[in-house]
Amino acid sequence: MLTHFPRVPFLTVETPAVRLLQRSTKKIQSILRLLWGDPRFLMMSWLARFIAIREWVAQRGDYLPPAVFDATVIHEVEGACPLESPGQVAKLIQANGYYVGFSLQPSILKELLTFAETTPCYANRNPSLPFYINNKDQMAQELGTPLLVAGYLDNHESCDAYQSIKHDPYLLAVASQYLNHPAVYLRGELAWGFPAPNTLADKVKTARVYHCDINDFKTIKFFFYLTDVGEGEGPHVYMKGTHRTRKFGHQRIGQGCAAIADEDLVQTYGRDRVQVVTGAAGLGFVGDPYCLHKGTVPVDNSRLLLQLEFGIIPYRIWYF
Numbered sequence: 002m003l004t005h006f007p008r009v010p011f012l013t014v015e016t017p018a019v020r021l022l023q024r025s026t027k028k029i030q031s032i033l034r035l036l037w038g039d040p041r042f043l044m045m046s047w048l049a050r051f052i053a054i055r056e057w058v059a060q061r062g063d064y065l066p067p068a069v070f071d072a073t074v075i076h077e078v079e080g081a082c083p084l085e086s087p088g089q090v091a092k093l094i095q096a097n098g099y100y101v102g103f104s105l106q107p108s109i110l111k112e113l114l115t116f117a118e119t120t121p122c123y124a125n126r127n128p129s130l131p132f133y134i135n136n137k138d139q140m141a142q143e144l145g146t147p148l149l150v151a152g153y154l155d156n157h158e159s160c161d162a163y164q165s166i167k168h169d170p171y172l173l174a175v176a177s178q179y180l181n182h183p184a185v186y187l188r189g190e191l192a193w194g195f196p197a198p199n200t201l202a203d204k205v206k207t208a209r210v211y212h213c214d215i216n217d218f219k220t221i222k223f224f225f226y227l228t229d230v231g232e233g234e235g236p237h238v239y240m241k242g243t244h245r246t247r248k249f250g251h252q253r254i255g256q257g258c259a260a261i262a263d264e265d266l267v268q269t270y271g272r273d274r275v276q277v278v279t280g281a282a283g284l285g286f287v288g289d290p291y292c293l294h295k296g297t298v299p300v301d302n303s304r305l306l307l308q309l310e311f312g313i314i315p316y317r318i319w320y321f
């Protein structure tokens with residue numbers, strides 16, 4: 002992960018000068034890491050934090066949607082949630098920063114759940130800690146600490162249902178229309194979130210404080226709940242409209258918004274903008290990751306979440 006930096010080990014006394022030196026060291030390490038990984042990404046990460054530049058890049062695109070779509074894995078919920086056209090969905094994301102209202106076909110959901118049960122996942126995304134989800138308690142016992150998350154690393158790529166979603170014409174059209182460029186698949190993840198006590202550092206590490214992700218001049222991220230998610234299962238939360246309306250100071254610090262206390266951001270942008278996404282297994286939603294958002298910590302039951310991110314340009318590195 003690009004967001005973790007070692008502290009300067011020989012400086013253990015916390016004075017303002019030491020803190021300044023540590024911050025500067027972290028900043029330089031970060032710049033060098035990005036420069037080494039992909040200089041284009043470094044340049045993008047400086048520029049794409051500003052809304053005007055993001056919108057300018059999107060407007061330069063000339064994506065033309067196809068007239069007809071093939072079969073889609075998205076399931077129309079009869080009478081409750083009509084399947085809106087990709088153009089309508091893209092407009093709603095443009096207005097609000099997100100759209101809630103997809104539903105996976107039951108057969109796709111079932112296949113993903115079977116995959117999750119029969120494929121090892123990895124405690125705290127650590128490749129050296131594989132376990133089957135049914136053995137979660139045993140793994141936590143062996144580690145001597147409650148598990149926060151477990152991911153399948155890149156193994157979800159071998160699941161046919163995942164491939165169907167990744168190549169779904171409807172989802173690709175939504176992504177392309179929002180980006181105004183042909184959508185490029187960047188990455189995806191299938192991961193569990195578990196009920197466990199979280200420190201603030203844990204929450205920052207697992208994206209459970211308000212933040213934005215800048216992985217391209219514009220990206221779009223689809224999410225699917227594969228288990229029922231109510232208030233107690235760590236629902237996703239968006240802060241409506243913050244992809245288009247954001248204080249200049251918050252644009253300037255980019256992903257540094259994650260260091261601002263949640264409550265301060267809520268006070269700044271208004272409690273009425275907070276949108277908590279709850280729903281039954283199979284519910285899908287999509288958002289611009291630049292819109293302030295967070296996952297929350299499950300308190301009652303575990304949550305299995307699938308996510309896929311699309312952008313305009315593929316880079317060799319990314320923020321997670």
Ligand SMILES: [Fe+2]
Binds near residue numbers: 208294
């Ligand atoms: Fe995020």
